[in-house]
Amino acid sequence: MKWQTARSVLLAGAVAPSLMMGMALLAPAHAESLNFAVIGPMSGDNAVYGVALQRGTQLAAKQINAAGGVNGDQMELEFLDTQCQATQAASAAAKIAADPDVFAVIGDVCSSASLAAMPIFYRAGLTQVSGSSTSPKITEVVRDNGYDNFARVIPSDSQQAGKMVDLATKVLGKKRIAILYASDDFGQQIYGYQQLAIEASGAELVAAETYTPTQTKNFTPQLTNIASAKPDVLLIDGYYNDAGAAVSQLARSGLGDITIINSAGVDQADYIKLGGEATEGSYVFTYYNPGSPLEANRAFVQAFEAEYGEKPNEQAAYGYEIPFIYKLAIEQGATRETLAETVRGISFDGPTGTTRFDENGDVLGKSGAVMVVKDGQFVVDLDLTQAVNR
Template identity: 25%
Template structure:
């Protein structure tokens, strides 16, 4: 048998290797990898698991409809454990190891801020689901809008103002007390906005008390507040603390209206605080299933079919954030990070579960705020305040 010349052998081997590489590349290129990072464990796990369920439903629907850019979406999920440091780690992993082209997720502001720092450094588009602190999309040091970071939710400046106006006009509150979680960027930011809007509306803050997450006994602080005889108590905290605070407030005879923000929204709130204690309490939120529109109705039915239960606001935000990200990729008609970011920044009339919304110059969603009242352990929709 004649031997092939060495050069010819080398050419054949190189062609064979190139074919293998091309084959592997095509196989890997069948899917578009999207990172999905949520608080799946830790104190805020009910937020993250609900939002993740909403996002998974959205991606399932998108894949069933043909995917995006002719390819299927592959979800690369990670748990940030409700901690900023873990959020940075999770973002780093999905970007540098899993090689995702974009990321969605996060329901806790401090986690979103940490995650966005990593996504910006790596120039990867990131759509946050329910992080309301302005520092998620705007760099605190420079004041510059972050190029690759966006969010599907409103921010504190709108939510806190709506809450203050609701207190002033619906309860005719002349003075109010505030309890602030000093370990939370979310709580401090929302309290600051509420205070400003309430005092500008001729209200007076008669007490401003602090606590820390995981505190158990709030009665000494509540006793100080009771002595000031406020018309209303504002608690921009997370559900675990809020449930305990409201329960202990009622035990001390504080029966005034209590108002809070979106972080109240968890089934655990009633378990911790008790249905009767939570009567005469209200909170601002992203969404209510009673706020009807075609997108919401379809989402509720799909969610019930998929999971056998009614979606909460975090599920709705996870769903919206996933669709918002994919909408940007479709309009960019590319997986290029800069092109996706440009398309997201130009988002107008996006059909969210709470109605049409835009993204403004700071990459934040311009959408309505829902007012929820707690009655005998049930959430009751009161109204939607639109920008």
């Protein structure tokens, strides 16, 4: 018993200091270049979105460096995996905040991860720009805590919710609306705003069902309920994989033929792959239009396709813009300390249109695009896009 205790003490005493030494040895190395940290879910259930962000930012850095860098400095990106978990995001943020060589931060993808990392970056005086955290909660947190170091280039879900309802009611003239939403921060929030918008529009919400993203695969109980309420349009607030499965089950179970409007994020090629024929004619409302005729967008899509062999999606496009926004701000004279202030005052023209920010770091004046699945491909429906932006 005694020997055992001594051995335990010895081992435990040795573990902690050696752990610390191990950490010290792995401390980040110094570099001369201009360093940016990118945080996002590079693995796990949301890896698809993290990888899209990674590709977008990488392409931007490559183009910037090929054109001479930022004021002559080469742009370097460091990617940290947060798996969309708050604790992991906080650890990654602490690691970044401790590194004086990091100039600014890009990310996170998930709003919950961004929310966990924000206070740490704020205390460290680091600028953080997110390309896909769309939760309206972020606006509240930024306002309540005075997080003037934060900005996001993608509109909050509160805007998107209203646009989806507008598309269903005003543009397509539907009266009986059903909603299937993911029970996560994205789905729950957007569903809340849609309820308000539907009430204001005079249409009727006849059914609302939820599911657990990445876990629910059997949508038939929800779809049976929805079908028995006889809606004329179904809004799906979720992700490409769930939407693909739900839409195909809708068809496989013969629950009828109704108009489907998906939220942004479903505009992935895999949605069509998963849902097959059933996705034909369904809509996706998104804040990025890969078919947009803007010169910046055409060049971006071409370069992205040449680099990765596929069309860019929303996360990739918004991710691509952030390094350019940083570059522009630095060229306007921003230092590490004044970067956030300069970014918030900027006006930048990129593939998604013009980017400007309000006093909470929320993006202004983004217009949406309505995509429709036609012959197994996403195409932009120009008429609907115009109508919904009117």
